[in-house]
Amino acid sequence: MKFIDEAKIEVVAGRGGNGAASFRREKFVPKGGPDGGDGGRGGSVWAVADENINTLVEYRFVKRYQAKNGEKGHGSDRYGRGADDIELRMPVGTLIRDVDTEQVVADLTHHGQKVCLAKGGKGGLGNIHFKSSVNRAPKQATPGEDGEARSLLLELKVLADVGLLGMPNAGKSTLISSVSAARPKVADYPFTTLHPNLGVVRSDDNHSFVMADIPGLIEGAAEGAGLGHRFLKHLSRTGLLLHVVDLAPFDEGVEPAAEALAIIEELRRYDEALHDKPRWLVLNKIDMLVDDERAERVAQFLADIGWDHPQPDDQFEFDLTTPRVFQISALAREGTQELVQTIQRYLDAKHELLAKQQAEQPVMAEVPTTNGLIQPE
Template identity: 80%
Template sequence: MKFIDEAKIEVAAGRGGNGAVSFRREKFVPRGGPDGGDGGRGGSVYAVADENINTLVEYRFVKRYQAKNGEKGHGADRYGKGADDIEIHMPVGTLIRDADTDEIVADLTRHGQRVCVARGGKGGLGNLHFKSSVNRAPKQATPGEEGESRSLLLELKVLADVGLLGMPNAGKSTLISAVSAARPKVADYPFTTLHPNLGVVRLDENHSFVMADIPGLIEGAAEGAGLGHRFLKHLSRTGLLLHVVDLAPFDENVNPAAEALSIVNELHRFDDELAEKPRWLVLNKLDMLPENEHERKITQFLAEIGWDYPQPDDRFTFDLETPRVFCISALAHQGTQELVQTIQRYLDAKRAQMPPQVTEEMAVETASAVNHTSNILKPE
């Protein structure tokens, strides 16, 4: 099955049961009084984050989820039975919006998170609640409340620490396969990657992070050209972007600097907040260039894109603000270890600056993403 990351469903909670109008009728008990019970509560609908699910494909086929109504009240002070709640299991990273108001209903970021998306109606009151000194035989009861009903938009955003972006054939899939256990399809033609891939990069027993690869972008992606525009949202949860650039394109008429600038432009057109995320340059495929051409090519590229940031000095403290440039060959594994080690230091330094509570929440989300990664790598 395909990797499905968007869906629309209808959810409806159950209606509460009506209250009962009843009077006690027993031999030798005259004027027994009201004994009508309350109606039962209607069933609610809950969304549950499940790390064992990796796509929203199920919600392309089943569109409506309806909880049962509560049972009506009975005589002899018997209350109606409340209806069971129903749970809808969704992948970790699912953002749920109200289709009519665009309000964010829930953001499922950790395994086991449970959020009510449609609350069941309360049961009505039986007539036993209405007796008083002046009204000994009340004949009124209240009906059960209607349950909530709404249309929901489901949007899956993968959880990752680092996101890869770049033009098709820039070498993103080769890079993620070189530094992690992910094995995305790699070929010498554009748009080899058709869905997001996640890989866990492990430096040692205590240090690891999650890297996400999305389909390559082309000019006009923000307006729907190519494939990458549908998956740009997956980068919104990442803390660091790696902009992978092919320094040795097969077509001599292709200008790597122009392509790099077009990617930056597409990010701004899609979402300014995404474009403002920390972004490092990864100049790839140096093994395809003569060794004596490396320095000239790199210098020329950086000058054309206006990159005048010096490489920061990390001997004493790790610089979180200055963007970085890495020159690698993902295919030959040249420079990849330095890249992942620097990323790990960046992530560690970033977490050290955060309040303990936020750090703990990020650790939970990262652990959930790591557990979920093996499923993402093999979409159903």
């Protein structure tokens, strides 16, 4: 299935049915009075997050979704039937914006989340609502209300704990295939990854996390060069970035340090918030270096990019703030388990910190006021 992460659609809710203006007409009841019923409610359009869907391809071909109108009211106090709602199932991680106002309508972040995109119109009132002691035979009834109509932009941002970034052919696809069950295309030429891939990495029997691989970046990606710029948005939801660097490039004259600095600059130019996310260095393809040369090549690379962060000591408490460096061979699976276990410890420590911060927040007590309303204490 083709991966589609953006789509533009139009949703139109149903119109409410008109109220009826009728009078009771039965034998031996000459003055039965008004008996016009209300119109039915128009159908609404809802978005539902579904974890079994991973692309917006369906919304590339069907652009308009319109709910049915409510049924009009009838005599004999019969109300019109309300129209059925429409449910649009979308991938978890879909961000929905109003095209005209650019406001966020919904952010589908968990399975089963349901959000109304366009509300159906109310049905009109029948003339039974207008009778009174001075108006025994009202002939007025109200029309049904129009349903809401919106043009919406659907934008899918994959949800992952860890995101991989780097130049084409840095070994990101090989890494995600070696630590998870994901099987992206792997080849010895650049831009083999054409869309994001997700893999579930199981660190032990009871713990796992999701890793996302996006197409490789090149210099000028923030302005649209290459493929990766279209998918940088998917990294905005990740909690940790792994910057994968090819430490033994096949082409002569390629400087890994220059490429790494170019990637960091592209992140900064694309989004400062993305640039400021926790980012670890993963030096890949060390199996292609001679053992005697390996330490020297790593030290020279770190010096060229201005890396001055010592490797943290996690003997007593896991350090969440200091960036880290890992030397691995994704193809030979050398150093990958150490990377996986450290990532799991990082995610566990982060979750514990968030839970502690939430527990320390004061609870707003509710007390009744003199007017009967509930207000925070």
